[in-house]
Amino acid sequence: MKVAIGSDHAGFSVKNRIMKYLKSKSIDVQDFGTDSEEPVDYPDVAVKIARAVADSDFDTGILVCGTGIGMAITANKIPGIRAAVCYNEETARLSREHNQANILTLGARQFSWPDIQRFVEVFLETPFQNGNRHERRIKKIHQLTQR
Numbered sequence: 001m002k003v004a005i006g007s008d009h010a011g012f013s014v015k016n017r018i019m020k021y022l023k024s025k026s027i028d029v030q031d032f033g034t035d036s037e038e039p040v041d042y043p044d045v046a047v048k049i050a051r052a053v054a055d056s057d058f059d060t061g062i063l064v065c066g067t068g069i070g071m072a073i074t075a076n077k078i079p080g081i082r083a084a085v086c087y088n089e090e091t092a093r094l095s096r097e098h099n100q101a102n103i104l105t106l107g108a109r110q111f112s113w114p115d116i117q118r119f120v121e122v123f124l125e126t127p128f129q130n131g132n133r134h135e136r137r138i139k140k141i142h143q144l145t146q147r
C-alpha cells in the first residue's frame with residue numbers, strides 16, 4: 001500500500017507521528033509537507049495530495065490540519081477524490097465501507113494521539129464493501145464531476 005501524507009502547520013506534529021507509526025508497520029508513506037510549524041495555507045498541501053491520489057500514484061492520502069475540514073473541502077474539489085473527515089472509529093470504518101473514501105482528513109487539534117492512531121489504523125485496514133447500493137451511490141457522486 002502506498003500512502004501520501006500532508007499537513008498544514010496545525011497538523012505538522014501529528015503528521016510526523018502518523019508517518020513514524022506507518023513506517024513502523026512497513027507501510028510505504030511519502031511526505032508532501034509541510035516541514036515546520038510556520039504557517040502555510042492548507043489548500044496548497046491538500047491539492048498536491050488529492051491530485052497524486054486521483055492520478056493513482058498512491059492508494060490513499062492522509063491530510064491533517066486543525067479540524068480536518070479545510071483539507072476535506074479542498075481535496076473534494078479534485079475529480080475522483082472522496083475525502084472524509086473522520087471523527088471516531090465508526091466514521092473511519094464507514095467512510096471506507098460505504099463511501100470508498102480515498103483520503104482521510106484529520107483534525108489534529110480535536111483528538112488525542114491514541115484516537116488519531118486508531119482512526120488511521122481503522123481507515124487503512126478497512127476495505128470497500130462492494131455491493132450494488134454503495135457502488136450506485138459512488139457512481140452518482142462521480143457523475144457530478146462529469147458534467
Ligand code: RB5
Nearest residue numbers: 010065066067069070071
Ligand atoms: C489553521 O489555523 C486552521 O484554520 C487549519 O488548520 C484548518 O483547521 C482548516 O480547516
